[in-house]
Amino acid sequence: MGVRKLRLDIKVAGLVHIGNGQRYGKRDYFVHGGEIAVLDVRKFVSRLTSDQVSRYCEFLEKGAYDKFGLQGFLTRRENADLLKIAQGSIAYRIDSPIATARRGAIQYHDVWQFMKDAHGNPYIPGSSVKGMLRTALLLNMVLDDAGLRATARVDELATSKSGSANAGKGLNRAAFWKEQPNPNDPSVKNDIMRYVSVSDSEPLSVDSLVFAKKYDKFSKGDPVDHKLDMGKLTLKEGNELDVYRECLRPGTTVSVDVTVDERIDEYLASPALDAQGLSSIFQRAFDFYSERFLNHFESGEGEGSSASGSSDGGCQYIITAGPLAGMRCPNKAVGDTGFCNTHQDKAGQCAASAEVTCYLGGGVDYISKTVTSALFDDEADAVQMVSRILYNQFPTKIDRSIHPTLYSDVQRAGFSPKLFEARRQRPGGRITKAKEDHRHWRDQEIGVSPHTMKWGIVGKDSYPMGKCSITVREL
Template identity: 65%
Template sequence: MAIRRYRFDIAVVGPVHIGNGMRYGKKDYFASGNKIAVLDTRKFVSLLDARQVKRYCDFLEEDRSYFGLQGFLKDNSDLSKVAERSIAYRIDSPLATARRGAIQYHDVWEFVKDPYGNPYIPGSSVKGMLRTAILLNVLLEDDSFRSLFDAAAACGRNTARKADRSIVKRAFFRERPDKADPDTVNDIMKYVSVSDSEPLSTDDLVFAKKYDMFSKGDPVDHKLDMGKLTLLKGNVLDVYRECLRPGTTVSVGITVDDRIDSYFGDRALDAQGLTTMLQRSFDFYSECFLNHFEQEGEAASSTGSSAALDGRCRYIIQSGPLKGERCRNRAVNETGYCNSHQGEAAKQQQASDSVTCYLGGGVDFMSKTVVGALFGAEDERSEAISRILYSQFPTRINRSKHPDLFGEVRQAGFDPIDMKSQYRRGRLSKAKDDHRHWRDSQLGVSPHTMKWGIVGKQKYPMGKCDVTIREA
């Protein structure tokens, strides 16, 4: 038995979100200058007298949707001064406002933090990403796994869950458990351990707004009857996540027990083997999914093989008021960098063995799952994935309001659910809930949207990272 130790150096290209299951609400943050300030509630309350605590508790119990912490502090100037002394940390983003200047509050999914309030990347998240890449490689090399999916599909409901259990059991539960202890863990991934990253700074956090980009083959004809201006390239959604900002770098430790090598034939799970598996995983993702989408120049700032050359310098500003934004200078020739950042071009050459990975929550279905690797034909893959997604997000339609759409869904071989129309103040507000997964096969890719995050005015692919593996 021998132990190999490596470091995964992770360069954040698109916002990375690893949640703790909690959310910030409209009563948890306020504006401090041009930044968003997250309130340290315990410290804030500890600095208040009894009457001030009573006012604050009354505010928390109010259920007025338009009245957030910013408005409360504006009406209570004495508490506003205390709040400025009770800031947990600041996010380098302004509060969103409506056309008339009213503040728009949104729930924000929190990033995981250590006991001292510092964000970090849990080793379990990196190991999950690595586990998915290894499993995908196993499936690409052994087409017998397809029968497990077909058997699960024949059972009807919960196809994905049943197939996942069967596939994981065959791929990873390879060791015979101790008969004296039936609860012995027999997953071969027990031979791989990943450490948590070192603590990061709250200065590395941003709020990213969800953006779903439509595929190149999507005519977006479902948007044309809305009677108002619509972004035909994608949907901007009021879903916010606290994320690591693009340009952040972090490192985790990987320990591999060489006993795992016996399960992968001639390939050792060493630095080269891990890099090869991750690269093959990205190549599959790129060929089967990424190529169906336009890559926006504003976000194509990766230094890896997946970067798009749009003529602008790729450098991500590391400090100052523009931290996390991309340099606006023109790139010199085909180096990808302007004259001021040619040193980064040299670093890029040295790190040419880096691979693109997708880490954390809010990323694409195809980067988090392996079901696509079970199908060699693109049409079969799209059909199978669309069925899985439709079972989770079925189309609901008021048949009397949208009879043609109801018929289209049925003609495509799916069963729409008849729903009651929803009204607001006497006006029709909703008569359908259609994620359009029934149409994925027609569009040539499933799912037909790619997950991006908007930070400031720039769009980035969610969870995109460049990873370099080195010996520790």
């Protein structure tokens, strides 16, 4: 058996977030030159005198001027020396708009950070790409195997009803735990994905990062009757949430290398994990995602096929070096060769797949990260199951004395609302919150579950979370 070498060229079409588990807060960034400046704390502290260190520590420990964050601390008259040092100790800048409150004070938000290397440069871990590949491959297996679907439905139903965190583990074992390394012990099985390895991408520039605000877009079938009618102020298309993520901006391109040990072939029905096979796996996953989810939204995301390979008449050569590395040659192909005059010598030397759409990273839609919907031939059955799973995770909580009708509506839909005690500004004062309702009990009525699509807002523009185009080529 041999080894296949592939390269995945990924271009960000929406916003991609791969988190490192940490957040920036009001003490981590300030405004400089109209941009968000993230402070390089190590460099900043290394340039301070003992007196300056004391002032900075007081700000961190006691929360002095904390209401105004780092910006308020640095712009105080007595800290003019610290401001100058901070302006020379910027890790990087984000060209994103930042809201201001009264008197120009910054409206700070916690921002989930993007994965970065030891030098502070963002990159895409190979594990994230391999996870995307694993999900797409599992989806293909499920769609091709009726027996696997039937077995997994029983497992999914049992675990979802109990709220178990083990949902899906049985399906993964059935699909991937196939190799028996020791013939004397049939109980031991290895995961066949060990035959696939994916490299990290090369480090990217911090200029490729933006701060994106979370936006949940409502589906076409959602009546949105839970929204109060406030004229032009009413948001009938979606919810803006006070959640911010550091994301790769649209147009960012990266490449990762995939090594496939051909021993995996004996455990896979079809296709083989070569350039064309891998591309078809991603394409089928996107087509299913489009049919079961995207087509329920007024986004233009689910219309038509995402393939745009040799059929578009363009040269299939992928630039391998320089600032345009990872991008396709912009020239037209000669005849049906698939390559332009400049790259005719590449014809037959490397196989490149068509460009397909995939969804990568965190903050993306439930259906792009799971195969639950594919376990059911009937979409209505899939919606029923997914809505139950999501309701178990995010149940509706209601103060029944304030919202008795809503409480009854949830019960009539076949769900069990949880009791919730209304929160007030003070005892006997104005009510600030009387329910928590993600409305998953209405998903079956709306016709899709979940009934919102995950987007991100940067300035005045919004983009789908995780959307990328991907081309696979053989090396």
